[in-house]
Amino acid sequence: MNKGKVWLVGAGPGDPSLITVKGLHCIREATVIVHDRLVNPKLIAQAPDTCQIINVGKTPNHHPVPQEQINQILIDHALAGKNVVRLKGGDPYVFGRGGEEAESLSRHKIAFEIIPGISSSIGGLAYAGIPVTHRDYSSSFHVVTGHLCQGNEPQNWHALAKTEGTLIILMGMTRQEEICKLLIEGGKSPDTPAAAVMYASQPRQKIAKGTLSTLKQEIENQKLHAPALIVIGNVVNLSEILSFASTQVDISHESLQLVEAM
Incomplete structure (x- = not known):
C-alpha cells in the first residue's frame, strides 16, 4: 500500500470563516482529521461523512493524549495510506508544536505539507x-x-x-x-x-x-x-x-x- 500524506493545517483564531481556502479544501478531502480542542466545530463539520475524527485536545496541565502518541497517530494513519489532516488552532508553527510533528513525519519519510493559519x-x-x-x-x-x-x-x-x-x-x-x-x-x-x-x-x-x-x-x-x-x-x-x-x-x-x- 502506498503511503498517505499529512497536512498540518492552521484553523485560525476561532472564527471558522478565517481559515484559508487551501485549508478548507484539505478538510473536505480528508480521510482522517486529528484536531485540537479549540478548533471550531463548524470546520470539522466540513469533513466528509466517512472521515474518521480524532480529538487529541489538551487542557492546561492535562494532556490525555501525549504529544508522542499524537505523532504516532499521524504516522500510523499515513502509513495506512490515509489523507490525514492535523487541524490546529491558529498557525501550526506558532506555539502549536507543528514543528515537532513535521520532524517526526520527516524521520519516517512521510510526505507532509504545512497550511499556514492566522495566528491568534x-x-x-x-x-x-x-x-x-x-x-x-x-x-x-x-x-x-x-x-x-x-x-x-x-x-x-x-x-x-x-x-x-x-x-x-x-x-x-x-x-x-x-x-x-x-x-x-x-x-x-x-x-x-x-x-x-x-x-x-x-x-x-x-x-x-x-x-x-x-x-x-x-x-x-x-x-x-x-x-x-x-x-x-x-x-x-x-x-x-x-x-x-x-x-x-x-x-x-x-x-x-x-x-x-x-
Missing part, C-alpha cells in the same frame, strides 16, 4: 481592535509563551520588560499576575496599558483592559479565564477606536459554502 496573536487581537503595530505607538511586536516545556529555562521577563514593542503572551493566563509583577520589577511602568482577550474573533469575544498593575482585577471583573491572549503596550489604547465587534456579522456558514465555487 495577530488576528485575534485585530478582532479586539488592537493592532500589533502602529506607526505612532509600536514598530515591533514580540510573541512569547507564558507556559514553557518542563525542563526549559524560564522566560526572562526582566529582559522582555526592556523591549519597546508590543508584547503578546500566549498561554499565560494562569501566570498573569506573576508575569505582570515580573515585568514591573524589570522596569516596565505599572501604568503600561494591558489587556486580555478571551474567545478572540468569535461573537462571544470578551476583553479586559487596564494596566500592568490593574489587569488582574479587570480580568476578575470581566470573568475571563484561560485560554486567553494577553497583550501589553500602548496599542491597547486603540481598542475602543478600532474595535468592530459590535458590528461583526457571523457569516461563517455563507463563507464556507462560497469556497465550493472557487
Whole structure:
C-alpha cells in the first residue's frame, strides 16, 4: 500500500470563516482529521461523512493524549495510506508544536505539507481592535509563551520588560499576575496599558483592559479565564477606536459554502 500524506493545517483564531481556502479544501478531502480542542466545530463539520475524527485536545496541565502518541497517530494513519489532516488552532508553527510533528513525519519519510493559519496573536487581537503595530505607538511586536516545556529555562521577563514593542503572551493566563509583577520589577511602568482577550474573533469575544498593575482585577471583573491572549503596550489604547465587534456579522456558514465555487 502506498503511503498517505499529512497536512498540518492552521484553523485560525476561532472564527471558522478565517481559515484559508487551501485549508478548507484539505478538510473536505480528508480521510482522517486529528484536531485540537479549540478548533471550531463548524470546520470539522466540513469533513466528509466517512472521515474518521480524532480529538487529541489538551487542557492546561492535562494532556490525555501525549504529544508522542499524537505523532504516532499521524504516522500510523499515513502509513495506512490515509489523507490525514492535523487541524490546529491558529498557525501550526506558532506555539502549536507543528514543528515537532513535521520532524517526526520527516524521520519516517512521510510526505507532509504545512497550511499556514492566522495566528491568534495577530488576528485575534485585530478582532479586539488592537493592532500589533502602529506607526505612532509600536514598530515591533514580540510573541512569547507564558507556559514553557518542563525542563526549559524560564522566560526572562526582566529582559522582555526592556523591549519597546508590543508584547503578546500566549498561554499565560494562569501566570498573569506573576508575569505582570515580573515585568514591573524589570522596569516596565505599572501604568503600561494591558489587556486580555478571551474567545478572540468569535461573537462571544470578551476583553479586559487596564494596566500592568490593574489587569488582574479587570480580568476578575470581566470573568475571563484561560485560554486567553494577553497583550501589553500602548496599542491597547486603540481598542475602543478600532474595535468592530459590535458590528461583526457571523457569516461563517455563507463563507464556507462560497469556497465550493472557487
